[in-house]
Amino acid sequence: MGLGAATAMTSAFAADKKSDSHSRPSARELINRPGTLVIAHRGLPEAFPENSVPAFQAALEYKPDFIELDYRHSSDGIPIVIHDEKLDRTTDSFTRFGLKDVLIGTKTAAQLAELDAGTWFGAQFAGTPLPTLDASLDAILAGSCCMVERKDGDAKTCVELLKRKRVEDRVIVQAFDWDYIRNVRKLNADIVTGLLGKGPLDAAKIAEAKEIGSEVVGWADKDLQLEAIAAAQAAGLKVWCWTVNQPERAQQLAAAGLNGLITNRADVARKWLGRS
Ligand code: G3P
Numbered sequence: 653m654g655l656g657a658a659t660a661m662t663s664a665f666a667a668d669k670k671s672d673s674h675s676r677p678s679a680r681e682l683i684n685r686p687g688t689l690v691i692a693h694r695g696l697p698e699a700f701p702e703n704s705v706p707a708f709q710a711a712l713e714y715k716p717d718f719i720e721l722d723y724r725h726s727s728d729g730i731p732i733v734i735h736d737e738k739l740d741r742t743t744d745s746f747t748r749f750g751l752k753d754v755l756i757g758t759k760t761a762a763q764l765a766e767l768d769a770g771t772w773f774g775a776q777f778a779g780t781p782l783p784t785l786d787a788s789l790d791a792i793l794a795g796s797c798c799m800v801e802r803k804d805g806d807a808k809t810c811v812e813l814l815k816r817k818r819v820e821d822r823v824i825v826q827a828f829d830w831d832y833i834r835n836v837r838k839l840n841a842d843i844v845t846g847l848l849g850k851g852p853l854d855a856a857k858i859a860e861a862k863e864i865g866s867e868v869v870g871w872a873d874k875d876l877q878l879e880a881i882a883a884a885q886a887a888g889l890k891v892w893c894w895t896v897n898q899p900e901r902a903q904q905l906a907a908a909g910l911n912g913l914i915t916n917r918a919d920v921a922r923k924w925l926g927r928s
């Protein structure tokens with residue numbers, strides 16, 4: 653990373669010193685800051701069960717700009733924070749239900765609340781529940797902003813939840829399903845949104861993102877060419893990248909002007925980027 657880039661990053665984040673709840677920046681203010689934001693992917697997933705309240709609370713200690721989570725709907729339409737469509741990998745679903753490959757969308761929120769989503773990661777996390785989106789927002793927004801990644805579920809439910817909690821200005825809602833983001837924007841164009849993608853970030857994708865009106869594109873690290881960052885930015889987009897866990901790559905992307913680094917290593921990412 654060049655000295656100029658490092659200096660710009662450090663000075664651009666002087667506002668990080670603001671920490672009390674009244675001076676916390678909005679999501680829109682954050683995405684428009686110069687420098688590279690840190691987004692804690694699934695909390696702190698190398699040390700805590702991913703997408704759990706303990707993982708989010710642990711991530712807060714390292715002052716990420718956003719904490720990312722994934723949500724899907726229960727059978728009764730409650731947004732639940734979990735990455736996979738099936739419950740097997742991160743819960744004791746097999747033990748509880750006696751079946752493999754149980755889909756989250758076939759169980760009620762009450763049934764899902766009984767699951768243990770911690771023991772798969774470590775015995776010390778036994779009894780950690782699958783959190784709702786509602787409870788996760790409470791934990792994350794106590795000290796950061798939230799990147800809400802929708803894996804499944806309609807836009808109206810999410811937008812209404814954010815409205816009821818009065819946290820529309822503290823989140824960025826992202827999805828691979830760009831039609832979902834169109835619907836979020838139809839319901840509330842003031843919510844900051846991001847379009848997730850993979851493959852080439854080319855002129856057609858940039859044009860579609862502009863037509864939708866999202867401020868951010870979040871692209872797969874393996875597919876993100878450095879030149880594409882400048883091309884998207886020239887069109888007025890911010891570019892985030894997932895999931896970057898190596899300091900050399902983080903610094904390369906930051907020097908190329910990346911706006912947001914989505915990482916499993918929020919515990920060290922600020923140091924990689926020259927931020928205090
Ligand atoms: O931030 C986007 C990234 O989380 C998408 O990938 O599979 O980890 O949700 P995934």
Ligand code: CA
Pocket residue numbers: 720721722801
């Ligand atoms: Ca995700």
